Amino acid sequence: MAEHPEVELTVRESEPEDAVPMVRGGAADLALAYHFDGPPPVRPGERPGLDWVPLMEDPLWLVLPRGHRLADRTSVDLAELRADRWVLGCLKTEAFLRRYAELAGFDLRVAASTTDYFFAQTLVAAGVGVSLIPHVSLAPTQESAVVRVEPPRPARHIGLVLPRRRPQPHAQALAAALTAAASTHAPTGERP
Numbered sequence: 741m742a743e744h745p746e747v748e749l750t751v752r753e754s755e756p757e758d759a760v761p762m763v764r765g766g767a768a769d770l771a772l773a774y775h776f777d778g779p780p781p782v783r784p785g786e787r788p789g790l791d792w793v794p795l796m797e798d799p800l801w802l803v804l805p806r807g808h809r810l811a812d813r814t815s816v817d818l819a820e821l822r823a824d825r826w827v828l829g830c831l832k833t834e835a836f837l838r839r840y841a842e843l844a845g846f847d848l849r850v851a852a853s854t855t856d857y858f859f860a861q862t863l864v865a866a867g868v869g870v871s872l873i874p875h876v877s878l879a880p881t882q883e884s885a886v887v888r889v890e891p892p893r894p895a896r897h898i899g900l901v902l903p904r905r906r907p908q909p910h911a912q913a914l915a916a917a918l919t920a921a922a923s924t925h926a927p928t929g930e931r932p
Contacts, residue, residue, distance in 0.1 A: 743913065756771070756781040756901075759773055759901065760781050764903070769908055769914070770900055770907065770911050772795075772918060773898070774897060774898045776836040776897070777836060777894075789904045789905065790902065790903060791903075791904050792900070793899050793915070794898075794899040795899050796897075796923075797896070798875050798897070799895045800872040800875070800893070800894045801875060801888065801889065802889050803871045804864065804885045804887060805864055806882070806883050811887070814887065815887060816888070816889060817890045818840055818844035821846075822844070822846035824870045825849045825868070825870070827853075827863045827864055827870065829872075830855060831854075833872070834848075836894065837894075861873060864884050865884045874895075876898075876925070900918060900919075
């Protein structure tokens with residue numbers, strides 16, 4: 741905004757499956773999107789006229805209530821949480837988390853679902869359950885503990901969806917700023 745005061749920026753929050761068509765149809769100049777396992781929201785040849793530009797991996801961290809039996813550990817295997825109830829911080833993560841739970845040998849028991857990672861962390865701090873939260877969404881508090889997940893460690897993959905045609909100069913500037921921010925704020929994998 742400081743570099744381009746003549747531009748009026750409008751931000752719309754949407755899920756990737758809604759944001760990608762907005763870029764394709766010209767209703768948005770670009771989309772900051774994510775995906776978990778599997779292919780990105782834009783694959784070559786699948787969505788003509790769009791490109792996916794990877795920005796960063798965003799590892800998920802285990803968030804536990806402070807008094808949880810594993811809260812003092814540096815890392816935890818998901819199988820150690822087979823008896824716990826879970827708080828989903830994003831409704832899209834349920835199928836993803838169920839796959840990881842299955843790999844760890846247990847059935848996921850969901851105590852709460854929300855569309856807000858910060859609210860999910862509040863529910864964890866209140867003792868409702870445990871949760872996996874992406875690094876960029878972590879808001880550690882005194883009431884919760886953040887612990888590394890042992891491999892296979894789940895992660896979100898964050899990137900830009902851009903029109904293949906040359907983007908507007910202001911969209912190019914925003915894409916460059918987001919790319920620079922991702923490179924300087926990319927999680928190192930160490931404790932947050």
